[in-house]
Amino acid sequence: MTLLPSLPITIPLAGAVLCMLFRRNIRAQKGIALFTSFLILLTSLTIFASTKDGTIAVMNVGDWPAPFGITLAIDMLSSVMLLLVGLLAVGVSAYACFDLDEPRMKFGFFPLMLILLMGVNGAFVTGDLFNLYVWFEVLLTASFILLALGGERAQLAGSIKYVTLNLLSSALFLAGIGILYGMAGTLNLADLAHLVKDGARGDLLTMVAIMFMMAFGIKAGMFPLYFWLPASYPTPPAAVTALFSGLLTKVGAYSMIRMFTLVFDSDPEFLHGLILVGAGLTMLSGVLAATAQYEMRKILAVHIVSQIGYILMGLGLFTELALTGSIIYLAHVIIVKTNLFLVAGAVNRLKGTYDLKKLGGLYSERPGLSLLFIISAMSLAGVPPLSGFFAKITLIIAGIQIESWAIVVVALGVSLLTLYSMTKIWAYVFWKPAPEPLPDLDPMPKGQWFVFLLPMVGYTVISIAIGVFAGPVFDYASEAAAQLMNPQAYIDAVLGGV
């Protein structure tokens, strides 16, 4: 048995513990955090390499055979999610080392960040329903503290809403687990899938499935359950928001995809139909809410909701091509959205505000930053040949193929509004001259500025690369989608005595 599948959990944990040991030494913590992030990336690359041919990496924790112990199982979807976490970890921790204020670092930013990564990774590798719940708790607690860390008034108000609504999600999740366990007598996902496919308890299962849909829907920021997101995301420092936007809602979306392909696939007409309706409303409501904002970070934050809609659209359409689209969209949006938040953070660092009406003139002053922004923004809006275009067009093609016209119309309309809000930021922050001259608050020397921009350059390059090398990306994503649509291989790998 290889320990590889457990490393995404244990490495960040070890890093967090080390950071806590060096509580007073910020420099050491920075070093540890960066080093751990690189290790996370390295591990995920190793896992990626070993699963990209379609093998499912399985590990029974404590060597208790499945379904009795906890099983970790990494298929292609999990593996790409791990890779994204790794990429995010490196970039965001580098950015945080640079940008975050000292008090926050002193009071545990780095260990909390690493624990958050541990929770996220745990959710992506686990093959056990209750264990998934545990990881949700880990990342909920870590994210709650990260949100509140610093104790600014807006932060606290936001984090109360965040934690309350997310606890509601936990309660629903837990109730769902209880009922499902009562029905099936097992918590192992593969075993659940197996039993569900054998025993025809369709209608009951549908009801339980709804509990899970709600629980994950809250986490993912689905309509009308997303209120915690606009209330809390725009309050903490940029590094934290970037991390959250990249990971938190995506764990919800991932879990939704996992459960509704592996376990709850017996009643797609109702359940996936419902998800599709939810997806349409989510993208629409999210983009409208973003359109109404005049604060850079708020626009970006509320837009997360809209993009979750696209990811869920693929699940709702429930074809292989559609799921391929969802997976590409996930990868695309994690990279691009994180990057946009980092750029927003850089703007704030320079000018001391996120307010569109006060900002201006950055196009002439900071061509490099402008370039990074416009590429990511256009990628988000789906301008070809960037990553967002391929993600979006795949979903649209999938929708047209099964003649699901309503969602296609909504998705197209929403992409126009997305373009509108991205160009709004561009026009206000970059093109428009500043109404009152804003001096640079932090005039960095050229070399330092470049280092500061490095993570953003990296993400921008990745977004372009996803478009240019769309061929291999597509091959991978459609293999992963095929695995999801035919879960028997997953079930066999977990239960079939590895």
Next chain:
Amino acid sequence: MLTLLSIIFIAALLAPFVHRLCPKYTGAILVTAPIAMVIWLLKKIPEVGHGHPVTESFQWVEKLDLELAFHLDGLSLLFALLISGIGSLIVLYTQGYFKGHPQQGRFMMYIIAFMASMLGVVLADHLLLVFIFWELTSFTSYLLIGFNHNSPDARNAALQAMLVTVLGGLFLMAGIIMLAGAADTWRLSEIIQRGDVLLAHKNYLPILILVCIGAFTKSAQFPFHFWLPNAMQAPTPASAYLHSSTMVKAGVYLLARLHPALGSSEEWTLILTTIGTITFLLGAIMALGQKVLKRLLAYTTVSALGAMIMLLGVGTSYTIKAMATFILAHAFYKAALFLIAGGITHETGGETSVDKLGGLRKAMPISFACAILAGLSMGGFPPFFGFVAKETWLHALDHYPLLVGATVIGGAAYVLVGFAVGFKPFLGKMPAELHAHEIPLSMRFGPIVLGLCCLAFSFFTGSIGHNLVQPAATAIVAKELEVHLHLWAGFNKAFVISLITLMIGIGLYCSRSFLVATAGRLGVLVKFGPDAAYQFLLNGVLKFAAWHTRVLQTGILRDYIRVTVLTTVALVGAALVRAGGFQRWENLAPVSIRIALVAILMISATFATVHSKSRLRSILSMGVVGFCMAILFTFFGAPDLAMTQLVIETLTVILLVLAFHHFPPFRHGSKKRTRATDIIIAASVGITISLLVLAALHVQTPTPVSDFYLEHSYKEAHGRNVVNVILVDFRALDTLGEITVLTIAALGAYALMKLKPKKEEGGE
């Protein structure tokens, strides 16, 4: 083709750096890329002319069947030559136009990137690839129109142009995906051979409409035409290039390209001819009353695009020949006039109004000479190429008297505009406050070359017709045809009409001041035009968005919880109803008295918890519920579980009491009505979950994993308390996670207490 295209893209990327290294020769260095393209295209003329298209294909995204496929036939060749040829001249012109401008490098980057994208549109053979380049032209045009980014007008015009063309692009996207589905291929070269299949397909009409909307927005057809005159906010090199000779023709190109596939229906003729004619006339009439140089040209461009669509809509081989010829003629005179207009504005210190200009002939003789050539060609005077095009056009419309009538009106307007831009600024007396110089060398290439083309092409009609127009027209109608262009086709009906048009045009020009004044008085009508509709729609969406956000995001946690909970209840309820309601009471075990007693105790304790006005009492009542749970566990034979429950419950109560001891008493209870609502909501949740649990009970579990735990707990894990063994061995990973939660919770509590924001941060 891909190589040359890539070179142009790379040239675009390098432009800012080239500009930084040698600002004086940026244009001269960068122009080599498009010139290479021109040379290659010229060399391919004979081959393509003989019906041998050049093709190229590389795999890109296999799973989407997306290939980098290119196909050079007569139609692509005509457009590609115009794009790269005029593009080269524009790059040179830009050098002089933006001399000393700090952002010249960026402008070069955008305009060359645009050129490459535009070439991509006309060369690509794969529908998705066409679309990719199509969107890129919209995006680069956004950056170009908004180049004077300090001006709010420029920013708004850029946004408008982008929103309108991208909106059309979305329709187009849906259209081409359906088209590819119907034709069962993405390749244009194959699609155009499946016209009969497409015509019979159930999606034919939706496809046609979607593609048309895409093309019409891009090519500024009524009612989407309004963005084009507004886009004149762009710097002149961009206007000359994008908004007269290239980008706006993308729609015309696409429809011409798809003519063999979609063009043989009545719907096609009806839609294209109607919209084309309306646009043709509307643009021409609107041009009559304009005062600003570039707007005069912009409205006639709208009109010319309408004419092309109209001719394409009629769709006989004659009209298509005429269209191809007109595209050529229009590209030359319009680009030349734009460049001259830009030169005038540039050299007179920013003067844009026709009526404030005059007498520039002495200061700008070269510009004047070129302006005469282009202006007369635009008016359709013999022996200019514009005349040749007009003759072919009138001849082709022989059987369509209504369209001939339209042509006369439109043509007369062109005469007026040709005069107003080509002559008016140079003739008469120079206003005293005006100072002017001749344009610099780099800006002369464009007007001179294009102006000369306007004249010279007339004398090589045979060769032009055979080598450029014929292959293009052949590609559009998809059958062999011969093109013979004539400068002098004899004294026939077309010539007479042409003469009449010229006379009317000259008459109009003489009464121009009256027309301008009338237009000023009719200006109110704009309030009802599509531009106003665009504003209305945009504002409407923004207002709706703001309202939607106000209603949904109240900022009150209670509302959020209500929505979340009610959604859950509604959906679970829906699933319940869908499952045929709840009908499984019969199989439940009988309830013994002791269980009933405990249950009653729990229920009353719950009520007490909710009802109590003191925190302490609530906590204690909640503790009662927990202890009752423990009792229930023992009743059902799970002493391990009961013990754990007891310990946890005791700890919780103690901790809560300790913590809440310091809290102030409850102050404000909620209002009666809110309470009533809350009770209903809470009850509905409780009932729903209870029903769900009851329903789940009914299912017979095969063999729960807990049996395994009971069996192996002592034997293999060496622990007597199963709960403990589960926690520390069977499911130890869960425990690891929970321990972590506790640790960071402690860390967080500490940080929250210790780390207070600085005063100025927390004060807001």
